[in-house]
Amino acid sequence: MNIVVVGLSHKTAAVEVREKLSIPEAKMEEAIAQLRSYPHVEEVAIISTCNRLEIYAIIKETEQGVVEITQFLAEKGKISLYELRRHLFTLLHEDALRHLMRVSAGLESLVLGEGQILAQVKNTHKLAQKYKGLGRLLDRLFKQAISAGKRVRSETSIGTGAVSISSAAVELAQTKVENLAAYRITIIGAGKMACLLVKHLLAKGAKNIAIVNRSHRRAQELAEKFPEVDLLIHPLSEMMSAIAASDIVFTSTGATEPIIDRAKLETAIPTEKSLMSIDISVPRNVAADVNNLANIAAYNVDDLKAVVAANQASRRHLAQEAEVILEEEVENFILWWRSLETVPTISCLRTKVESIREQELEKALSRLGSEFAEKHQEVIEALTRGIVNKILHEPMVQLRAQQDIEARRRCLQSLQMLFNLDTEEQYS
Numbered sequence: 001m002n003i004v005v006v007g008l009s010h011k012t013a014a015v016e017v018r019e020k021l022s023i024p025e026a027k028m029e030e031a032i033a034q035l036r037s038y039p040h041v042e043e044v045a046i047i048s049t050c051n052r053l054e055i056y057a058i059i060k061e062t063e064q065g066v067v068e069i070t071q072f073l074a075e076k077g078k079i080s081l082y083e084l085r086r087h088l089f090t091l092l093h094e095d096a097l098r099h100l101m102r103v104s105a106g107l108e109s110l111v112l113g114e115g116q117i118l119a120q121v122k123n124t125h126k127l128a129q130k131y132k133g134l135g136r137l138l139d140r141l142f143k144q145a146i147s148a149g150k151r152v153r154s155e156t157s158i159g160t161g162a163v164s165i166s167s168a169a170v171e172l173a174q175t176k177v178e179n180l181a182a183y184r185i186t187i188i189g190a191g192k193m194a195c196l197l198v199k200h201l202l203a204k205g206a207k208n209i210a211i212v213n214r215s216h217r218r219a220q221e222l223a224e225k226f227p228e229v230d231l232l233i234h235p236l237s238e239m240m241s242a243i244a245a246s247d248i249v250f251t252s253t254g255a256t257e258p259i260i261d262r263a264k265l266e267t268a269i270p271t272e273k274s275l276m277s278i279d280i281s282v283p284r285n286v287a288a289d290v291n292n293l294a295n296i297a298a299y300n301v302d303d304l305k306a307v308v309a310a311n312q313a314s315r316r317h318l319a320q321e322a323e324v325i326l327e328e329e330v331e332n333f334i335l336w337w338r339s340l341e342t343v344p345t346i347s348c349l350r351t352k353v354e355s356i357r358e359q360e361l362e363k364a365l366s367r368l369g370s371e372f373a374e375k376h377q378e379v380i381e382a383l384t385r386g387i388v389n390k391i392l393h394e395p396m397v398q399l400r401a402q403q404d405i406e407a408r409r410r411c412l413q414s415l416q417m418l419f420n421l422d423t424e425e426q427y428s
Contacts, residue, residue: 002061002093003093004057006090008052008053008088009089010301012089018051025127029130032045032046042059042060044133056141066090070085097145100121102326106152110301112315116164151325156321166196173250175307180201184245186210186242187210187249187251188249189212189252190215211232239259246275249278251285261289272295275297280304352419364380
């Protein structure tokens with residue numbers, strides 16, 4: 001079996017490509033089932049965030065498995081294979097598992113050390129379990145990646161003060177205006193990203209903030225987290241009037257289609273009024289045609305890269321500390337993964353030796369007579385089982401501990417030859 005990751009990220013594809021391939025949580029079961037239906041895909045888990053879509057899989061045959069996953073993505077995004085391949089990356093085996101460790105630790109994020117990605121990796125694992133995408137290998141890999149992400153955050157300072165996508169969006173706004181306190185701000189959405197937006201806006205001095213959300217309850221819950229400020233709450237039906245009354249609008253919803261476009265803005269906002277729009281959603285909440293309006297300054301998640309770049313250089317040494325921890329985790333997984341190779345041979349040898357023990361025990365008991373056998377069978381059974389276990393123990397320990405993969409395979413071949421073991425027959 002081979003581990004592979006096929007996907008794209010903010011490093012390889014612009015937001016207009018990423019949004020076509022984004023898989024919302026409501027569609028995850030269907031996507032996992034479709035991928036599992038392919039003949040070469042054994043296990044699958046999907047990370048889908050605003051900055052990446054990555055499919056992790058255990059496949060029977062590398063080339064065919066990658067082709068099947070790539071075809072799935074092309075169909076999902078309605079993109080030709082020729083166009084799609086320009087944006088995809090494919091990593092195999094050790095490179096694939098190392099990449100997941102780096103993603104979990106925040107080293108592959110747009111914002112180095114971003115903390116939200118660890119929760120997203122956890123959610124990927126939970127959904128893959130729920131929808132029966134995981135088997136033994138991916139389950140272990142994701143658990144280890146989550147553990148690695150936690151270690152990096154507890155043993156280094158990479159997560160301390162690390163900016164998020166939301167804080168980068170606020171910083172972008174701050175670079176465009178003199179004083180946020182003087183501007184009327186509206187946030188469309190009331191999820192985690194919106195909550196972080198409020199937090200960072202308040203820290204930068206903003207005072208006049210409104211929340212627009214479909215669910216009044218969720219908007220109210222968000223407002224209650226910030227009792228020090230009076231957040232205005234609007235239903236979604238009042239979105240355009242709230243935008244018209246604002247100077248800066250942040251959008252962060254789970255909508256799969258744009259909720260704001262040129263026509264809506266032209267109707268709601270006078271041409272003499274200027275507006276800044278910062279959309280941190282993928283798929284985008286603000287349609288691309290908004291860029292053509294002279295009085296609208298529109299930005300999306302890809303426009304945050306310049307803001308983030310200044311943060312990266314100062315945090316690079318923290319990433320190097322994290323790399324050391326991740327290499328330990330990678331090595332631990334590889335040792336476990338390679339040890340699986342010994343399981344069929346060890347199991348086959350134990351089965352064969354146990355069969356011999358049972359045959360010889362039966363012969364011995366029949367010679368001793370039924371009265372003696374009935375009285376002492378448990379003792380003799382324990383004696384023979386103990387001898388077998390002690391004889392097998394040391395070779396099994398040494399075999400599992402052998403780190404040199406070629407040396408281990410030679411040992412396995414020797415065992416199979418010396419004891420005439422047929423592992424294929426046992427596991428067929």
